[in-house]
Amino acid sequence: MFSILKQKILRHIRNNKFLYSALIVALALGCFAGGMTASSSVEVSDGLFIDMTIFFSAYSLVGANRLAVFTVAALNNILVIFFIFLCGFFLITTPLIIIRVGFAGFAIGFATAFFTNTYGAAGAVIASIVVWLPSLLFLPVVFYCGMLAVRSAKKKLYIKHVKDFLFFAALAVICGGVEAFVVPVLLRSATGLVL
Secondary structure: OHHHHHHHHHHHHHHOHHHHHHHHHHHHHHHHHHHHHHHHOHHHHHHHHHHHHHHHHHHHHHOOOHHHHHHHHHHHHHHHHHHHHHHOOOHHHOHHHHHHHHHHHHHHHHHHHHHHHHHOHHHHHHHHHHHHHHHHHHHHHHHHHHHHHHHHHHHOOOOOOHHHHHHHHHHHHHHHHHHHHOHHHHHHHHHHHOO
């Protein structure tokens, strides 16, 4: 069963390798640009350091309002899926999907570089919890939705893929749940590394 699933996944990636390659390149370039920006902008890093010190001090004592975090994270994820779905209505708007992935990469690269440069190994641990864990769960959803959007635009299959997008919107909510109920638990354990 797993071998059949693996073959289907590999076949799907091969059939859409150009789009997936473009999305991966956009993500990588965004990460690189974000990392370079965080590393070269001393004033921004200093300001963020003060803000994060206050945040970690308060977070270690109070924690987070998980319902509020879930609401914001789930809503943001759903908006990303909705944006991708809208980009699939016209072929001319599909490059916006790649640009959106590039912006996501910029945020990932910036946050990772900031935490690592500021807190060293402890920052790398925090970045893996706060940035990479949610991203590794949500980015495959974004990539697959992007592929569906491009296919919809090419073949005008908007209605056919509505159910698919609703399914991925549900996955986006689940990813928001991870950010709200899993990440805070791990982060609270890691805040002691930077205080």
